[in-house]
Amino acid sequence: MTDTASGPLVTVADLQVGYVRRRRTVPAVRGVTLSVARGETVALVGESGSGKSTIANTLIGLLPDNARVTGGSVTVHPGDLGDPGGVGRPDRAVEVVGARERTLRGLRGRVISLVPQDPMVGLNPTRRIGPQVAEGIRLRGVSGDRVGAEVLEFLAQAGIDDPELRARQYPHELSGGLRQRVLIAIALAGRPQLIIADEPTSALDVTVQRRILDHLEGLVRETGISLLIITHDLAVASDRSDRVIVLQNGEVVEQGNPRHILVSPRQDYTRRLIAAAPGLAHGGRIVPRFVVPAERVSTPDPVIRLENITKRYPLPGRQAGSFLAVDDVSLDVARGRTHALVGESGSGKTTTLRLALGLEKATSGRVLLDGVDITDLGWRETRPLRRKIQLVHQNPFASLDPRFTIGRSITEPLVAFGIGDRRTRRARAVALLDQVALPASYLDRLPAELSGGQRQRVAIARALALEPELVLLDEPVSALDVSVQEQILALLRDLQERLGLSYLFISHDLSVVAQISHTVTVLNRGRAVESGSVAEVFGSPESDYTRELIEAIPGQRSAALSAGAGVPLDV
Amino acid sequence: MTRYILGRFAQALGVLWAAYTVTFVVLYLLPSDPVALQLGAAGIETDKLSPAELHTAMARYGLDRPILEQYFSDLWGFLRGDLGESIAKQEPVTALLGERLGPTLTLTVTAGVLALLGGTALAYLASYVRWRPARLFLTRLPSFGASFPQFFIGLLLIQFLSFNLGLLPATGTYGWKSLVMPAITIAILAASQLAQVLMRSFDDTLSQPYVATARAKGLSRAAVQWHHGFRNALLPAMTILGILVGLTVTSAIVAETVFSRNGIGKLAQESVLAQDVPVVLAIVTIAAAIFVFVNLVVDLLYPLLDPRIVHGQRKAVA
Numbered sequence: 001m002t003d004t005a006s007g008p009l010v011t012v013a014d015l016q017v018g019y020v021r022r023r024r025t026v027p028a029v030r031g032v033t034l035s036v037a038r039g040e041t042v043a044l045v046g047e048s049g050s051g052k053s054t055i056a057n058t059l060i061g062l063l064p065d066n067a068r069v070t071g072g073s074v075t076v077h078p079g080d081l082g083d084p085g086g087v088g089r090p091d092r093a094v095e096v097v098g099a100r101e102r103t104l105r106g107l108r109g110r111v112i113s114l115v116p117q118d119p120m121v122g123l124n125p126t127r128r129i130g131p132q133v134a135e136g137i138r139l140r141g142v143s144g145d146r147v148g149a150e151v152l153e154f155l156a157q158a159g160i161d162d163p164e165l166r167a168r169q170y171p172h173e174l175s176g177g178l179r180q181r182v183l184i185a186i187a188l189a190g191r192p193q194l195i196i197a198d199e200p201t202s203a204l205d206v207t208v209q210r211r212i213l214d215h216l217e218g219l220v221r222e223t224g225i226s227l228l229i230i231t232h233d234l235a236v237a238s239d240r241s242d243r244v245i246v247l248q249n250g251e252v253v254e255q256g257n258p259r260h261i262l263v264s265p266r267q268d269y270t271r272r273l274i275a276a277a278p279g280l281a282h283g284g285r286i287v288p289r290f291v292v293p294a295e296r297v298s299t300p301d302p303v304i305r306l307e308n309i310t311k312r313y314p315l316p317g318r319q320a321g322s323f324l325a326v327d328d329v330s331l332d333v334a335r336g337r338t339h340a341l342v343g344e345s346g347s348g349k350t351t352t353l354r355l356a357l358g359l360e361k362a363t364s365g366r367v368l369l370d371g372v373d374i375t376d377l378g379w380r381e382t383r384p385l386r387r388k389i390q391l392v393h394q395n396p397f398a399s400l401d402p403r404f405t406i407g408r409s410i411t412e413p414l415v416a417f418g419i420g421d422r423r424t425r426r427a428r429a430v431a432l433l434d435q436v437a438l439p440a441s442y443l444d445r446l447p448a449e450l451s452g453g454q455r456q457r458v459a460i461a462r463a464l465a466l467e468p469e470l471v472l473l474d475e476p477v478s479a480l481d482v483s484v485q486e487q488i489l490a491l492l493r494d495l496q497e498r499l500g501l502s503y504l505f506i507s508h509d510l511s512v513v514a515q516i517s518h519t520v521t522v523l524n525r526g527r528a529v530e531s532g533s534v535a536e537v538f539g540s541p542e543s544d545y546t547r548e549l550i551e552a553i554p555g556q557r558s559a560a561l562s563a564g565a566g567v568p569l570d571v
Numbered sequence: 572m573t574r575y576i577l578g579r580f581a582q583a584l585g586v587l588w589a590a591y592t593v594t595f596v597v598l599y600l601l602p603s604d605p606v607a608l609q610l611g612a613a614g615i616e617t618d619k620l621s622p623a624e625l626h627t628a629m630a631r632y633g634l635d636r637p638i639l640e641q642y643f644s645d646l647w648g649f650l651r652g653d654l655g656e657s658i659a660k661q662e663p664v665t666a667l668l669g670e671r672l673g674p675t676l677t678l679t680v681t682a683g684v685l686a687l688l689g690g691t692a693l694a695y696l697a698s699y700v701r702w703r704p705a706r707l708f709l710t711r712l713p714s715f716g717a718s719f720p721q722f723f724i725g726l727l728l729i730q731f732l733s734f735n736l737g738l739l740p741a742t743g744t745y746g747w748k749s750l751v752m753p754a755i756t757i758a759i760l761a762a763s764q765l766a767q768v769l770m771r772s773f774d775d776t777l778s779q780p781y782v783a784t785a786r787a788k789g790l791s792r793a794a795v796q797w798h799h800g801f802r803n804a805l806l807p808a809m810t811i812l813g814i815l816v817g818l819t820v821t822s823a824i825v826a827e828t829v830f831s832r833n834g835i836g837k838l839a840q841e842s843v844l845a846q847d848v849p850v851v852l853a854i855v856t857i858a859a860a861i862f863v864f865v866n867l868v869v870d871l872l873y874p875l876l877d878p879r880i881v882h883g884q885r886k887a888v889a
Contacts, residue, residue, distance in 0.1 A: 060787055062783060062786055062787060101792070105789050105790075105791060106789070107789075108786065108787055108788065108789035109787060109788040109789030109790075110789055113787060113788070114783070114784070114787035116780055116783060116784055116787070117780070118780060121779065121780045121781060122780050122781055122783075122784050123781050123784065124781045124784075124785065124798075124799045124803065125781070125803065125877070125878070125879060126802045126803055126806075126876065126877055126878060127798070127799070127802075135785070135788055135790060135794075135798070136788040136789065139788065139789050139790070170878040170879070172878070172879045183784065186784065186788060187787075189788070190788065190789060
């Protein structure tokens with residue numbers, strides 16, 4: 001299968017796919033032509049709604065019920081599968097469009113397999129890992145003891161330590177990164193010729209993301225499997241692929257070698273994608289937007305100050321022992337500035353945020369809001385202070401009540417604090433929408449009618465309704481496409497300047513942090529390993545952990561390449 | 572885990588006590604004179620009694636005591652297994668129940684199993700079938716079944732199976748033949764409700780990303796639904812299992828009346844009509860006990876079906 005000379009593995013010609021909504025077919029893919037050669041890694045890049053996932057689902061025959069292929073063809077050349085009863089004979093071509101379920105089943109797993117988007121929900125929660133991997137192996141006709149042995153082999157191949165233990169565990173006992181590796185093992189189990197990786201790492205921390213992508217790349221090179229990466233992030237795409245295909249509104253706007261596309265993009269759309277990927281914009285280096293002089297890093301009058309905050313959770317099922325979520329962390333958020341809290345999942349970022357918001361009581365340490373010690377205040381006493389401090393959540397798809405109109409969502413804090421009457425609240429809502437650059441006509445819409453970026457704007461407007469001094473931003477852009485991320489960050493910067501807001505910004509992505517923050521604290525396992533101005537911490541990191549986070553930012557290889565730094569593509 | 576079970580048992584006892592107390596309060600303290608009501612059940616017309624005779628009659632049934640004393644002595648009796656004496660039938664309630672409990676339990680268990688199998692099979696099939704007309708028919712079936720009054724189903728069954736075809740006896744308490752029609756009558760409603768919940772649950776489950784993962788492996792739809800859909804779809808439906816058992820017990824009253832079966836349901840109906848307070852109180856408490864027991868079993872079954880649930884442990888928040 002390492003023979004790359006025998007023509008393309010998959011050919012897509014003039015593919016057109018639409019979704020039936022209210023008896024009308026809305027086109028999602030409009031005449032896409034592309035091919036994937038054996039052993040080649042191709043990246044499909046585009047924003048949400050560009051049709052990239054629809055193309056992937058068409059290849060593997062898993063389109064939803066309301067999708068219709070209205071034209072074109074998808075041909076797979078599986079070659080010799082080396083077993084009787086399979087779909088394969090040498091030089092045989094299988095047409096996927098309009099194929100019967102039986103034919104498609106023969107292709108799935110065996111010829112084309114899928115690594116799905118979100119590892120947290122991609123595995124059956126009520127079955128152990130072993131049997132879930134074994135299914136794909138059994139479909140190849142393997143049986144008996146051989147199956148168990150192969151399960152361990154594939155788990156090991158996907159980079160999982162201690163596969164015997166993992167095979168006996170349930171998905172919820174594994175971290176996101178491990179689950180993604182299990183999904184890779186499942187994709188490998190059918191010995192496919194093409195793996196489709198649908199946003200394989202966007203739900204993971206940057207460092208985990210890097211390790212997973214490195215691993216996939218290594219596997220592809222060793223085994224000669226072709227890889228189709230679906231992503232919204234041009235930085236990931238150009239780092240990892242032989243060829244980049246840029247999609248917009250269901251059409252291919254540009255394709256070619258990543259270095260050509262990066263150096264001389266022919267389309268405005270591609271240029272926008274490059275500009276939106278923070279890792280690509282500055283030749284792979286993090287260039288902080290704000291530079292704070294060292295003597296101005298500390299401030300005498302912070303909006304909020306955490307002093308030696310510690311939070312312990314008792315461990316379940318045991319009398320002794322506890323889990324130290326936050327360990328002696330101190331930080332200040334200066335007025336009118338942004339302080340970032342950086343770290344991976346489990347580093348204590350979110351717990352720190354909950355402590356600052358007063359949703360959790362610290363085990364020890366103090367929280368001072370505007371110089372007032374709120375550590376020991378009860379719920380009723382902190383309530384008036386809540387007007388000063390507001391929260392924007394990570395996921396705009398979950399943080400808005402789907403049954404509330406936008407207007408109702410935005411005015412809810414006003415109602416809660418009894419501010420104004422119906423008419424003045426509505427006027428305020430219009431003004432707030434205007435601040436986040438949404439038209440007043442959105443007042444009566446429902447969240448379902450809005451895109452992710454628009455929803456996050458609404459969430460920001462809601463947080464601003466009470467004219468807070470401090471806004472806590474919990475990964476506010478990580479659920480959004482890169483191009484939309486940039487717009488939201490620009491909006492946040494603009495609001496800060498106009499309204500004098502202070503932000504506590506939580507993120508695992510350093511390139512995003514550099515776009516908005518003045519100062520930063522890096523958290524690792526509940527401890528603050530480093531803090532200071534962004535320019536200082538990112539420019540000359542003192543701890544290994546910070547260095548690791550910086551190196552994990554995607555786009556560095558290609559960016560270095562396009563900048564002519566001479567770093568070889570294969571690392 | 573042991574602590575969890577003990578806690579749940581204590582909770583169950585609390586619920587039982589509450590059910591008993593509420594029933595007691597409803598029966599004794601609501602408008603109308605409880606004494607006249609109960610003596611009336613014994614065939615004594617209070618209006619025609621002299622005060623002395625009334626007093627003797629009240630003493631006979633323990634109705635002359637203060638209400639709280641009645642409550643506590645009845646509660647103490649319950650705890651020892653003495654459910655008092657039926658006023659209308661002049662028999663100990665335990666004896667009455669003992670005689671009627673058997674047929675009712677057979678009926679409800681048969682109906683429950685039928686409903687469980689029927690409802691699950693219907694939902695499973697409805698979400699498996701792809702052919703649109705068949706799918707439409709199967710998915711509409713439960714709302715059809717749930718919207719028929721039970722007595723009407725019972726009467727239809729009697730009309731066809733007994734009167735027209737002469738296959739089964741229309742009435743009776745003993746033998747499996749007498750069990751078929753009442754069991755089906757009860758099961759249709761319970762199965763319909765279960766199927767409605769399960770169908771929605773299957774729809775949700777089969778659109779989960781892990782189902783896409785399973786299909787991408789190349790598994791057949793049958794294998795995907797069996798290995799990845801079924802167990803996960805059952806989880807949300809488990810919660811209504813307790814409610815369904817309650818439904819089955821109450822349906823027994825209708826079914827036993829329609830098919831003239833001598834069971835608790837019929838006894839309940841007779842006792843309510845005759846205003847036989849001790850019997851009603853006992854039946855309500857027993858029904859509550861069954862309800863509480865089933866819910867306890869369901870809660871203990873959860874961790875067996877869903878490995879993510881570990882009772883007695885709180886998850887650490889990271």
